[in-house]
Structures are given as structure tokens and as C-alpha cells.
Amino acid sequence: MxxxxxxxxxxxxxxxxxxxxxxxxxxxxxxxxxxxxxxxxxxxxxxxxxxxxxxxxxxxxxxxxxxxxxxxxxxxxxxxxxxxxxxxxxxxxxxxxxxxxxxxxxxxxxxxxxxxxxxxxxxxxxxxxxxxxxxxxxxxxxxxxxxxxxxxxxxxxxxxxLLTSQGATPGDELYLTKPLGTQSAMGALRVTDGEFADLVADAAGRPVERIGEEALAWMTTPNRAAAEAARDLAGAATDVTGFGLVGQSAVLAANSGVGVEVTRLPVIEGTEDLSELFGYGLADGESAETSGGLLLSVPAARAADLESRFDAAGVFYRRIGRVTDGSGVTLRGPELEPVSR
Structure with missing residues (x-):
């Protein structure tokens, strides 16, 4: 600051x-x-x-x-x-x-x-x-x-x-290279009025300032290393921004003519309850993200190589689902995984 x-x-x-x-x-x-x-x-x-x-x-x-x-x-x-x-x-x-x-x-x-x-x-x-x-x-x-x-x-x-959102195929694994929750984290920081600020602090379950610091660290982490690791292994890619994870997944699904199944949502720790308080839809993958991670569709045979490259480059990643036959985006669960730095 x-x-x-x-x-x-x-x-x-x-x-x-x-x-x-x-x-x-x-x-x-x-x-x-x-x-x-x-x-x-x-x-x-x-x-x-x-x-x-x-x-x-x-x-x-x-x-x-x-x-x-x-x-x-x-x-x-x-x-x-x-x-x-x-x-x-x-x-x-x-x-x-x-x-x-x-x-x-x-x-x-x-x-x-x-x-x-x-x-x-x-x-x-x-x-x-x-x-x-x-x-x-x-x-x-x-x-x-x-x-x-x-x-x-x-x-x-x-x-x-070069990668586009058009190359995903059924059977691909889906990876995300940053946790979600920036909208909730930064929304909480903007609340400074007494009684509601106390409600926000209680909902967060950890210091709001710390959640905001972690969100800022993620938003200022470039996606360059993730892109370099993935570009000759991934079949399709997009980055997760204002349309949220489900919105960007829907674009990838429509452009590739496939379905997307999401089973896991890594989120900045504390943002899941903040989102519920604010109504941002984080648990449904709908919250707007700013400077979010890459969403990558990777053939299953290349997934281990991608993870090895991410590990070597120090890139955060989670496998969050898979590409299916059909169309649109389906949420299976999904499991929310709190992530802290």
C-alpha cells in the first residue's frame, strides 16, 4: 500500500x-x-x-x-x-x-x-x-x-x-492456474462501515486484510510462466476474468463443440463465505474474476508432463474437471478447496 x-x-x-x-x-x-x-x-x-x-x-x-x-x-x-x-x-x-x-x-x-x-x-x-x-x-x-x-x-x-478456445476434445483434463475469489476478497476490503464491516469480518473467518493481500498477490502474478509451460501440451486455453469460471468454460465449450464438467473449485481461503454474504456466486463458479488464471484443456496423455512443468516453474495449478461429449457446462459438486499462500 x-x-x-x-x-x-x-x-x-x-x-x-x-x-x-x-x-x-x-x-x-x-x-x-x-x-x-x-x-x-x-x-x-x-x-x-x-x-x-x-x-x-x-x-x-x-x-x-x-x-x-x-x-x-x-x-x-x-x-x-x-x-x-x-x-x-x-x-x-x-x-x-x-x-x-x-x-x-x-x-x-x-x-x-x-x-x-x-x-x-x-x-x-x-x-x-x-x-x-x-x-x-x-x-x-x-x-x-x-x-x-x-x-x-x-x-x-x-x-x-498458438492456442485458442477451439481445440478442446472429449477426454481432456481441465486445469486452472490460480484460485478463484478475487471479487469477494476485494469486495470485503471496500466495506468500512461499522456494523456491516463486523459482519464481513465474521463471515471471512480470517483477517480480511490478509485475504485481500493474497488476492492482490494472485492478481499481480503473471500468467506468462503458465503459458510457456502449457503451450505445446494444451489443446485449448482461455483466461478466467469477468465472465467467471463457468462463463469462460462455456465459451471454451461452445467454441470447441464439447461439454465441460467442473468437479473442483480452488478458492482463496475465506472468500467462499464472503461470496455467500455478498451473493457473488463463487461456489457456483459465477463470480467475476480479475487477472485470474489460465483455464487449460489438456489431453489426458499429456497431463503428467504438464504438471511436471508447472512444478518445475513454480506455477500453482489444480485439475478442476474434464471435457466431455455434449455441450455446455455441468457442475459436479463441485468440491471447494480453500487455498492460502
Missing amino acids: ADGPDADVRLTEYAELHGCSCKVGQGDLDDLLGEAGLTEPSDDLLFGVGEDAAARRLTDDLALVSTVDFFTPIVDDPYDFGRVAACNAASDAFATGATENLDFLVVLGLPQELTDVAPALLAGVADAVEGMGGVVAGGHTIVSPWPFAGGAVSATASPDV
């Missing part, structure tokens, strides 16, 4: 929706794309609309992946907001397996009265991008009633290793 002049600023008070929960709903987005005539694939792209990012073949052995992502504050500290925003935006490129030559163009909007926090916010972005092996190459800043931050991201990879 900031100790300087930005310490008293509460960025989340300047927006009514926070983090990836500010995204347009999945159904509304599908309708919008359909009405705009943007649902058909382009012959000029390897993939595009409907995926986490777009990819264009530059040469036989090089593809350029590009994406843009930004959202409203999910944390109050400007520096931390910058870090989360950068990790979240880059995750869309990493979900395709593109991790090299990472360039980041900052997208930033702030109310006039908050322009003093811009240096700290940009420093957070820059530090996070540098930590992912990338470079901040420029950007665009506007005055906006709601603050928001993120970026336009480009990265490269061989076309042969």
Missing part, C-alpha cells in the same frame, strides 16, 4: 463497478457482436473476434498476437491498480501462448481530481510489464468520470504453438 501523498485516495470510490465486473455481460456482448456483423472469421487472421486475442501470421514461423483490455479500479492503491491492470491485459496474449516481444501501450482514464495519482499508477504498470519481460511503448490518457487502466498488448510466437 502507498505511504505517500496517494495513501488517502480510495480509487474504488470513484466507480460503481470494480475490476472485471465492469465488463459488458456475456449475452449482451454476443448480441452486440452479432448486430455489428463481427462474428464471422477473417481470412486475414489466424483467429480474432471471440478469442482472448487476435493473431496474424507475419512469416511461416512468426505470428503477431494483439489484444486490448482495461477496467475500473479493483484496489485503492494506484501503484497496485497499475500492476493488476497490466497483468490482466497481458494475460489475454499469454492465454494464446504468445509470450515473446511483449509491447504494452497504456490505456488510462482518470477524473480531473485524480490526475495526481497518474505517476504512481503508471509506475505500477511499468514495473509489472518489465517483470513480464516486456516494455511500455506508449499509450493514451483521457479525463474520465470513472477511472480505468489497462493497455493494448502485442506479443509474438510461432504460429504452430
